[in-house]
Amino acid sequence: MRKNKSKRKDKPASKAGLPPKKEKKKGGKRMRKELMVVSIVNAFQSSPKEAFNYKQISKLIGVENAVQKLQVADILYDLAADQFITEIDRGRYKLHDLGSQATGTFNRRSNGKNSFVPEDGGTPVFIAERNSGHAMDGDKVKVQLFAKRKGAEPEGEVIEILERKEATYVGKLQVTKGFAFLVTEDKTLANDIFIPKDKLKGGKSGDKAIVQIEEWPEGQKNPIGKVVDILGQAGDNTTEMHAILAEFGLPYKYPVAVEKAANRIPEEIPQEEIEKREDFRQVLTFTIDPRDAKDFDDALSVRRLENGNWEIGVHIADVTHYVRPESIIEREAQERATSVYLVDRTIPMLPERLSNLICSLRPDEEKLCFSVIFEMNEDAEVKKYRIVRTVIKSDRRFTYEEAQQILETGEGDHKDELIILNTLAKKLREARFKNGAINFDRYEVKFEIDEKGKPLSVYFKEAKDANKLIEEFMLLANRTVAAFVGDPGKGKTKKSFVYRIHEQPNPEKMENFAAFIRRFGYKLKTEGSQTEISKGINRLLDSAQGKPEENLIETLAIRAMQKARYATENVGHYGLAFPFYSHFTSPIRRYPDMMVHRLLERYLDGGRSMPKAKLDELCDHSSNMEQIAANAERASVKYKQVEFMKDKLGMVFDGVISGVTEWGLYVELNENKCEGMVPIRDLDDDYYEFDDKNYCLAGRRTRREYRLGDPITIKVVQANLERKQLDFMLV
Known part of the structure; x- marks a missing residue:
């Protein structure tokens, strides 16, 4: 017979053998569910601004029984699903802010799925076309909310258009x-x-x-x-x-009017301005830019110092010397915030007289610059630096192709200096990756275009050593000016500044990405230090190189990242692994760089910190305009891709599934990277369901799956230029 060696700790030893007493129910009688729901609703309505978890609500309505507390938790879940209350963070709820009427933004859609977004955030509300009051996209409206139907999305009706959006x-x-x-x-x-x-x-x-x-x-x-x-x-x-x-x-x-104002700016530099600056006109200086560039923002100077170190000057066009605050040119640049690079043209932020002539660092012309001058040893370690206003005279304008040829052959103008710069740049790059920078070396799709704009062929532009040389010195200058202001040293007050920030990836997105790439046989660590995770991403990108899934994995890795943006609160730059980073090197084409130049000038002259509010507003505007410009650039590439494929109807191509949605499959062609869609209506051998977690369409009957990254063969059936859309069918 087995002996019971341990005594129960919840009773005195003398009573261990007695039958347990019937536990007295806490809180008296059990509360009926209907009464419980009413009590919970009353509790939220009497404290509309407060948030509660299930324990706090239980206490408020007098429920002490453990089983009934769980019932309270279930009721809270149901009330949140019915949108009577909102879960503001894990397990904590507050009364849904929407009353019977609400004010916010109307979003119109051509498919009839119009919606209303309350101005204080919250769940979007569906507005049927018959209830839209002919509100237009982006209008500020007042909406009457309908009674909530169980299991249905919230609906409403526009009762007043408060403010029309200029569209x-x-x-x-x-x-x-x-x-x-x-x-x-x-x-x-x-x-x-x-x-x-x-x-x-x-x-x-x-x-x-x-x-x-x-x-x-x-x-x-x-x-x-x-x-x-x-x-x-x-x-x-x-x-x-x-x-x-x-x-x-x-x-x-x-x-x-803006062009006229630019035409009044004199090209000649007054002697008194030259005398205020460090003179680099006798130091070897050159630019390296794309073949078709006219706006040369940056130049590099190089000379050997007596102590054996190298002096490298990163010279940036001094745009703010010419564009004065509150001027008509300034206001236009601020509104545009960026130059826009379409597939066949540049729409400049500044008038062409400034961007291509006065500010552009053209060869054999004296130019005003804002410069960061570095003293570096052979290991590319910065021994000291200074940020100064300069005057330069570029000795040579290189295209990337010309500079690359000199680096590869060791022959050509200023070959020794180019080779030295390349050696130092490679060491800077190596140190950057060692510190956890992520190596996204993507190619760009480019078109060979005739004089009428017709695309003749597609080619892929890859970054070579000449591009990377310029990139490394620009990165060095950008992070140096950011640290100069953002990390002033002990006892010194930090002043307001414009940073280029890149937050850490969303953990959930990284988990989904890691789960997806396992099917290709890759592993990715999603926990650990920032450096460990980014090194893991680099190893993944290296091992996928040259394989069919390379482009897909790189695309998904980028999607898992946050978007870089401008801000006055510095959180560092995750992708570059820099604790401080800014944009200083392209003021001809980016407004934030002009802001950075002005702030540097102010602080170098001992000025007080700028108020943050205005800077924040301009940072948000610049980030937004950058995104719009990128979308326009993509649309122009898409247009040329459709135009290029127009005479290839009926032709068969191999490709890879580059996107999966409920309305069909996106396919990117291997040969030219043009992307089109196989509509779901053409997958007529089965009823397909969209699985967004596994990026696939799965046939209900056949269980056939079309997954992101799968190789696929298609025929081109339609090229619609108006919609910028290619339609494919499966072969």
Whole structure:
């Protein structure tokens, strides 16, 4: 017989043999569920601003029984699902802020899935077209919320348009005898825009035009608008590029008044200005830029010092010497925030007289610069540096291809200096990766284009040593000026500054990425120090190099990262592994670099810290404009890809599944990297379901799967230039 050696600790030893007493129920009688729900609702409504967890709610409504506390937790979960309460963080809820009416932004969609986003955040509300009150995308509106139906998404109706967002639409004109329409592919508008004959501004059928909506009378299917500008005949290259800019709300021509102001700026540098600066006109200096560049922001100078070290000067065009605060040129640059690089042209941030002539560091011309001068030893260690205003005279303008040839052959102009710079750059790069920088060496898709803008061929631009040489010295200058202000030393007050920040990746995204790449046989550590994780990503990218899945893995790795942005609060730059980083080296094409130049000038002269509020506003605007410009650039590449494939209908290509959505498969072609879609309606051998966790479409009956990264063979069936869309079918 087994002996019970241990005595129960929850009873006195003398009573161990007695039958247990019936536990007295805490909190008296058990509360019925219906009463519990009413009590919980009352508790939230009486304290609408406070957040509670299930234990706090249990206490408030007088529930002490452990089983009933779990029931409280279940009720909270159900109330959150019904959107009566909101989970503000894990297990803590507060009353949903939306009353019966709310104010916020209306988002119009051409597929009828309009939505309303409350101005204080919260769950979007579905607005059916019949309940939209003809509100336009981006309008500030007041909405009447409908009673919540169990299991359905919240719905509402626009009852008042509080503020119209200034919006224009781009499309093709269809002109008849008495009236006209603008036919648009805009994703926010399902209806064509009616245009009275007297509001056509001379537009003809087939013209691309920009139209502003003036009214949308109740009961009418189409809004009524007026032509703001005629871009030209549809299909013409310049017309289409200007249409892309207009679609994204970007300017496609320069204001005459701004150009006139630029034309009044003298090219000659006064002698008294030269005397205020360090003179580098006799030091060997050159630029290395793309073949078609005209705006040379940066130059490098190099000379051997008596102590055997190297003096490397990173010289940046002194744009803010010419563009004064509050001037008409300044206001235009601030609004644009960036130059836009479309597939075949540059839309400059500054007038061309400044960007391509006065500020551009052209060879054999004296130019004003803001410079960081480094003293470095043979191991590329910075022994000291200074940030100074300079005057330079570039000895030579290299294209990347010319500089690369000299590095490869060891023959050509200034070969010794180029080789020294390349050696130092490689050491800087090596140290950067050792510290945990991530090595995204992506190629760019480029087009060989004829004089009419027609794409003749596709090629891929890869970064070689000449590109990396320039990149490393620009990175060095950018992080040096950021640390100069952001890390002033013990006892010194940190002053406001504009940083380029890149936050750590979202852990959930990294977990999903690691799970996905396991099917290719790769492993990725997602926990540990920042350096360990980034080194793991580098090992992954190295091992995928040259394999069919290389591009896919690099694309997904980038998607798992946060977006870099401008901010006054420094959190460092994760991708580059720099604790301090800024943008200082491209003021001709980026407004934040102009901000950094102004702040440096102020602080070098002993000025007080700038107020943060205005800087924050400009940082947000610049980050936003950078994203819009990138989207426009992608749209222009997409347009050229569709144009390039237009005469290849019926041809068969091998590709890889580059995207999986509920509406179909995106396929990137191996040969030219053009991307098109196989619509789900064409996958007619089964009913396919979208599995967003595993990036795949799975057939319900056959269990056939189409996964991200799978090789696939397609036939080109349609090339729609208006929609910038290629349609493929499976072979």
